[in-house]
Amino acid sequence: MTEEERRGIINQQQRSRKRKRGKRHRRKQQVAGDSPPPSLEQTLNANTKNRSSPAAAVVKCNSKARIFSSSFLDKMKAKLSGGHFRMINEKLYTCTGQEAFNYFKEDPALFNMYHAGYQEQMSHWPEQPVNVITKWLKDHSPSLIVADFGCGDACLARNVKNKVFSLDLISKDSSVIACDMSNTPLDSSSVDVAVFCLSLMGTNYSSFILEAHRVLKPRGWLLIAEVKSRFDPSTGGADPNKFSKAICQLGFTALSKDFSNKMFILLYFKKKEDEKLNVNEIRWPGLKPCLYKRR
Numbered sequence: 138m139t140e141e142e143r144r145g146i147i148n149q150q151q152r153s154r155k156r157k158r159g160k161r162h163r164r165k166q167q168v169a170g171d172s173p174p175p176s177l178e179q180t181l182n183a184n185t186k187n188r189s190s191p192a193a194a195v196v197k198c199n200s201k202a203r204i205f206s207s208s209f210l211d212k213m214k215a216k217l218s219g220g221h222f223r224m225i226n227e228k229l230y231t232c233t234g235q236e237a238f239n240y241f242k243e244d245p246a247l248f249n250m251y252h253a254g255y256q257e258q259m260s261h262w263p264e265q266p267v268n269v270i271t272k273w274l275k276d277h278s279p280s281l282i283v284a285d286f287g288c289g290d291a292c293l294a295r296n297v298k299n300k301v302f303s304l305d306l307i308s309k310d311s312s313v314i315a316c317d318m319s320n321t322p323l324d325s326s327s328v329d330v331a332v333f334c335l336s337l338m339g340t341n342y343s344s345f346i347l348e349a350h351r352v353l354k355p356r357g358w359l360l361i362a363e364v365k366s367r368f369d370p371s372t373g374g375a376d377p378n379k380f381s382k383a384i385c386q387l388g389f390t391a392l393s394k395d396f397s398n399k400m401f402i403l404l405y406f407k408k409k410e411d412e413k414l415n416v417n418e419i420r421w422p423g424l425k426p427c428l429y430k431r432r
């Protein structure tokens with residue numbers, strides 16, 4: 138055999154070995170891909186549970202191994218939870234208080250989802266209305282009894298010395314009374330201050346204010362902070378004067394209105410003594426749902 142023939146045979150053997158190695162590798166990959174691919178949510182959840190793992194997650198998907206960076210997964214997760222928040226938020230603004238109560242009762246996890254999104258949205262506001270109301274309470278006597286209608290995470294109660302009845306659809310901790318706020322377990326004429334901080338969400342919001350009127354003592358305060366755009370008639374919002382007029386017809390005196398903040402308005406009222414109510418004659422303006430933008 139010549140030297141040239143010998144080299145030819147060696148090259149042929151090397152090529153054949155290489156082909157076999159390639160086949161073995163492809164077979165291994167197919168076996169790995171036989172298990173069903175995880176859903177995107179499973180992937181995202183797995184990534185959240187496993188935060189101490191390296192900065193990349195390997196996902197087997199349709200026989201192919203794909204690598205998603207954790208920043209990509211975090212972005213997808215934020216998108217998903219943002220979508221859930223907007224859906225729940227829209228629901229709360231377009232149903233009655235009782236329907237909202239039943240909605241969360243069926244699936245309490247939705248409440249946490251809503252509040253995670255809500256906190257995210259609020260982090261973009263330069264000032265939080267709940268802080269303005271907290272300051273108002275700190276400037277008044279700590280002996281005033283407060284009812285916080287739609288308290289959320291009960292931030293108000295945690296930051297003042299007053300006795301606060303925190304009311305919301307779900308009780309996140311034992312201090313919160315779970316109820317639809319148009320029908321609270323509070324006694325009539327038992328509180329000095331009723332607070333609605335961004336919580337006039339239900340389509341039957343007038344029944345929330347009616348309930349506040351019932352539980353307030355004569356000369357008690359009604360403090361309302363609401364999203365400004367809901368009171369902008371040029372974009373379909375309510376006329377703030379009509380809103381204020383309806384509350385006064387219920388038996389309150391308007392004390393102050395503050396439109397200086399870019400994001401929210403503040404309307405303060407005082408309950409009249411011995412006012413005869415003509416509830417059925419009151420014309421409540423519709424409040425525009427507050428729908429948050431996609432970020």
Ligand SMILES: C[S@@+](CC[C@H](N)C(=O)[O-])C[C@H]1O[C@@H](n2cnc3c(N)ncnc32)[C@H](O)[C@@H]1O
Pocket residue numbers: 229233234235237238255266267286287288289290292304305306307316317318319333334335336338339
């Ligand atoms: C936008 S969040 C504001 C939370 C809190 N007041 C704050 O300023 O951070 C509105 C809250 O009102 C509650 N809410 C809406 N409708 C309600 C109802 N019918 N009865 C009780 N709570 C209600 C929601 O569950 C939510 O926690």
